[in-house]
Amino acid sequence: MRMLINVPETVVADALRGIAAAHPDLTVDVENRVIIRRDAPVAGQVALVSGGGSGHEPLHGGFVGPGMLSAACPGEVFTSPVPDQMARAAAAVDSGAGVLFVVKNYTGDVLNFDMAAELAEDEGIQVAKVLVNDDVAVTDSLYTAGRRGTGATLFVEKIAGAAAAEGQPLERVEAVGRQVNENSRSFGVALSAVTTPAKGTPTFDLPSGELELGIGIHGEPGRERRAMMTSGEIADFAVHAILEDMPPRNPVLVLVNGMGATPLLELYGFNAEVQRVLGDRGVTVARTLVGNYVTSLDMAGASVTLCQVDEELLRLWDAPVKTPALRWGM
């Protein structure tokens, strides 16, 4: 597998140096692995801090900026960051209004963010947490680590970030984040396995002519393997899986998300099929976002995330945002 890298050991640091060079609005601490909006701390505003393993770009560093995250902490590839990173980020961005951690539900992320919260609270920083667990492919039961956090992370970070930017207090920003997560569901498919720089070969063997249904964003195999399906058949499967879990009541935000190696041409075609299924099911679409936002290195495939919104959540979604990966209204 050919990769555009120097050596596997420096991929994260190399990317951070590149982010620093491309985005002067961000302060990038390459050594300590923290990306911070340059004007932080912003007086009177709750700060949002997120993070997770690298390999999901633009998540999370690409969502740092006014109207979204205050800081992001990238870990090694597919490995959650360490507590020191989030504690350092929290100290750098806290204005005194408190910090909201946005945490994807994986055992490692949860443990490291919990330890970071203890460290930050020892320093007198008020910390709240929103756990994102939107992936319907995992049964939430005593027999699993619970549902994974995937595409809904973007909705939580954008909408809670907008609430923070309006000066809403920590408990309110946290409540908005939780509401967005509770209103969101995702389902993903893989058309190829993923190759991590450290391993250099695909993490699982997916024969041509087959696809994985219900995958996560770390190259872990899905729940089920089937013979290759058309874009329309995949849209039927994914949207039905979501709506079965979350019967639609309100209009939805739609995220058609590429996993990293699927061309936009295919993603837009897939979006047309997703919209067709939603129309057939009588679901009103309020806004749609198509692109590579929560990726899995070089995996081919896509995920669908739906988020039910009331007028208030839709207003916060439409509020101005200025980050490397998401930018409108300013």
Add this chain to the structure above:
Amino acid sequence: MLDADFFRRWLTATAASVNREAERLTALDSAIGDADHGSNMQRGFTAVLAALEEEAPDTPGAVLTLAGRRLISTVGGASGPLYGTLLRRAGKALGETPEVSEKQLAEALRAGVDGVMALGGAAPGDKTMIDALVPAVDALADGFAAARAAAEGGAVATTPLQARKGRASYLGERSIGHQDPGATSSALLIAGLAEAAAGSSGE
């Protein structure tokens, strides 16, 4: 009696076996996880050895506490907090005495394993590192070699289990038939104990 040097040899032996087995750990992790357990453990134990050299802690408790802290601040993922808690708790339980008995070590490891179970929420049979650590601690009364055999047996015995914790649990029944990478690295840690003991003739 076991002094700080014994504990340093233990962690040095573990670091060597983690280096040796890193590819295998990553291969096991790619079957039911995300293909990084070997490189993460390697990074952590390399940092542990550097810290031990730099700070030269002089009691068994201080060696384990420092190692645990360093794992938490370098590994990430679930392994960092879990292995870090195991060693840090055990180190705290040993206190500040310059030498400890094998019985005290066994009790300290028991406290460490309890800490891991409390933090990660896993119980025996969930296909995690606990499945190697619990039998190992139980067998420590019969010596380090018995503990090593129990840990290795426990790791192998995770193969037919369905994962109920961690990333492998997302696979449901598809996790059956694969040995758990965390239980496998835990067996390396216990094997390091036996190697350190074998290296100190006359004990």
